[in-house]
Amino acid sequence: MKSKIVNLLRSTFVLFINFFENRELKIPQILSLGIVLALFGYAFRYFTFSVSVLDWDEITYFIMGKGILLGKIPYVDLWDIKPIGIYLIHAISLLVLPYHTEVLRWTSFLHLLGLAMVVSSFVKNQSWIQRLFCGTLVLYFFSRLSSGLSANSEIYFLFYEWLGISFFFRKNSISISFFLLGIAFLIKYIIFFDVVFLGLYALWKRSESTSFLRICLEMSTFVIPIGTSILIYYFLGHSQEFFDALLTVSSKHQTNETIGFPFGTLISLFWPLFFLGFVTLLSDRKFTSYKIVLVALTLTALLGASYTGYYFQHYFLALVPPLAILATPARKVSWQLSIFALFLVLYSWNSVSNRWKKDLSHIPDHSRIIAENIQKLGGGTVFVASGVHATYIFLNQLSPTEYVQPVNYIDPLFSKNFDVDVKKVFREIKGVDFIQWCHQTQLEKADQDLTLNQDFVHPLQILVKENYPKKETPLAGCDIYYK
Structure with missing residues (x-):
C-alpha cells in the first residue's frame, strides 16, 4: 500500500512538472x-x-x-x-x-x-x-x-x-x-x-x-x-x-x-x-x-x-x-x-x-465581536436578521433558516424575485436564543424604512418585543436580542 501511494505521488509530481516544463x-x-x-x-x-x-x-x-x-x-x-x-x-x-x-x-x-x-x-x-x-x-x-x-x-x-x-x-x-x-x-x-x-x-x-x-x-x-x-x-x-x-x-x-x-x-x-x-x-x-x-x-x-x-x-x-x-x-x-x-x-x-x-484597520470585525458577546451571555443559537452572517461560523453553526444570506429576506427586491416564504423563515427561527440586527436603521424604527422588506420587518418587531430583550453591543448600529 505504501509503495502504491509513493508511486501515485511520484506520478502526480511528474505530471505537474511536465505540465509547466518546456525547453x-x-x-x-x-x-x-x-x-x-x-x-x-x-x-x-x-x-x-x-x-x-x-x-x-x-x-x-x-x-x-x-x-x-x-x-x-x-x-x-x-x-x-x-x-x-x-x-x-x-x-x-x-x-x-x-x-x-x-x-x-x-x-x-x-x-x-x-x-x-x-x-x-x-x-x-x-x-x-x-x-x-x-x-x-x-x-x-x-x-x-x-x-x-x-x-x-x-x-x-x-x-x-x-x-x-x-x-x-x-x-x-x-x-x-x-x-x-x-x-x-x-x-x-x-x-x-x-x-x-x-x-x-x-x-x-x-x-x-x-x-x-x-x-x-x-x-x-x-x-x-x-x-x-x-x-x-x-x-x-x-x-x-x-x-x-x-x-x-x-x-x-x-x-x-x-x-x-x-x-x-x-x-x-x-x-x-x-x-x-x-x-x-x-x-x-x-x-x-x-x-x-x-x-x-x-x-x-x-x-x-x-x-x-x-x-x-x-x-x-x-x-x-x-x-x-x-x-x-x-x-x-x-x-x-x-x-x-x-x-x-x-x-x-x-x-x-x-x-x-x-x-481594513478601521472596519470593526462585527461578526467576531457579536459572537464573543453571545458567548459571554452563555452561548446558544443565533439568527442573523441583518448584517454580516459570519456570526454563524464563529459560533460553529449553520443558518437556522434555509435562506442563508440575510439580504434574501431583508431586501424587498430579493425577497420578491426569489419568492421568499417569510412565514417559513419565522417557523424555522422559532426557539433561537439570539437575534442579530446590524443596520443603520434600528429595529424599533425599521417599519419606517421603506428600503427594508416590511413583510419581514413587522413580524420580527413583534417577535422581538414579545420574547427578546435588547442587549446593546460595543458596535454602533449592532444589537443583540436574546431570550
Whole structure:
C-alpha cells in the first residue's frame, strides 16, 4: 500500500512538472518560479488572513459547504442561487480544515497561486523572468481589487477554466480540457461564452483526418460535471428545486433599472494591462492565431461579465488572465522590459497595500465581536436578521433558516424575485436564543424604512418585543436580542 501511494505521488509530481516544463524552463526553474510567486502572492494578501469578512458571498459559500458535510442539501435545506460547484469546493476543503474564516483566505490564496502558475505557462518559450512577470500580473491585479482579495468564486472558477484552456492547446487533450471547463462552469456560469468560442475554434481547427463527430464527442466531457449534479438531484427527488434555483429564479432576478456600462471603471482598474498589452502587440508585430484566441477570450470574458446587466467589479476579474498573457513582452523585445515593468508593479503595490491596510484597520470585525458577546451571555443559537452572517461560523453553526444570506429576506427586491416564504423563515427561527440586527436603521424604527422588506420587518418587531430583550453591543448600529 505504501509503495502504491509513493508511486501515485511520484506520478502526480511528474505530471505537474511536465505540465509547466518546456525547453526553456527545467524542474529547478519551475520550482523556483512557484516559490517566488507564492512569496509575492502572500506579500500581496497576508494582511487579509485575519480579516473575517471581505465579501458577503464568500461567507454564504462557506456556510453552504459546511452544510453539505452535515447532510444538508443545497437549494433544499440551505438556499442560495449560486452554482453548486463553489459550495462543493468549500465542502471538500472542510473535510480536512477547520470551520473558520481564515480557511477561506488559504483556499482562495492557493487557487490564485495555481491560477498564476497556469497562466504563466501560456508564455511560450520565454525566460524565467517573463513567466514570473506574467504570474505576478495575475497576483497583483487580483489583490489590487477589493473583490479580488476576498474568496470570490472568480478565483476558483478561473483556475479550473484556464487549466482547461491550457490543455485545449495540447495535443490529444480536448476531452480533459472540456471536462475541466465543465468543472469551471459548475462554479460560475459566465464562462459559457468562453466555452462556445473554444468549441467553435476546435471544430474550425480540426485536422482533415479528424471527424466532426469525434471532436463533438471529445467536447461532450463538458456536460459530465453538471450532468452528474442533475442526476444526483434527480435520484434525491429534488430536481425541481435544483432547476428553480439555477434557472427559473436566476432569470427573474434581473436589475430593474438601467445601468451604463462602466467603461471608466474598467480603464481605471486595468489600464496598465491594456497599455502593456497594446505595447507588446505593437512591438512584436506578429499577430498569430494564438494571440487572436487570447484577444477573443478577453472579449468573451467581457461579454460574460456584462451580459446580465449587473456590472459587479469581481465579474471583470475574468479579464485578468488573457490580458496578463498579452501584456508579457516577447523575448525578442528584451527581457529587461519585463524586469522594469515588474519593478513598477511592486513599487505601485506599496501605496495600494497601505491603502488596504488602513481601510481594513478601521472596519470593526462585527461578526467576531457579536459572537464573543453571545458567548459571554452563555452561548446558544443565533439568527442573523441583518448584517454580516459570519456570526454563524464563529459560533460553529449553520443558518437556522434555509435562506442563508440575510439580504434574501431583508431586501424587498430579493425577497420578491426569489419568492421568499417569510412565514417559513419565522417557523424555522422559532426557539433561537439570539437575534442579530446590524443596520443603520434600528429595529424599533425599521417599519419606517421603506428600503427594508416590511413583510419581514413587522413580524420580527413583534417577535422581538414579545420574547427578546435588547442587549446593546460595543458596535454602533449592532444589537443583540436574546431570550
